[in-house]
Amino acid sequence: MKHSEARRLVRQLLPKWQKCLRLRDWRIEVEFLDDTVTHRTEREEFYGYTTVDPKRMEAKIELATKRPPEAVEDVLVHELVHVVLGELVCVVPGEDSTVKALEERAVLRITEALVGRKRVK
DSSP states (O other): OOHHHHHHHHHHHHHHHHHHTTOTTSEEEEEEESSOEEOTTTOOEESEEEEEETTTTEEEEEEETTSOGGGHHHHHHHHHHHHHHHHHHHHSSSOOHHHHHHHHHHHHHHHHHHHTSOOOO
16 A cells, blocks of 8 residues: 555544544644664554553554555554553553563453454454
């Protein structure tokens, strides 16, 4: 998918999901990448990655455009759920793998419930 197509889809979908998830007061920046997102510290590949600053109510989503257009909403909602949970995750001491695994499992379940289907793999 081209960056322009991904931008168009995100422009349509982001306000809808920010309203639904009560994130309208947040400043959310989306960066489009050609390939999968490789997180610098974990060396894992993702289709999206989010950094959250709850105190400033800001988030940055890195979104891989390597996905088909029908997957954009799933990945965007998934990353926005990470924003919702960002405050909670920030107060949990440490960054151990158990906390991250529990967060990811919760995000997957919530995303599936919100979007109404299994995420496109």
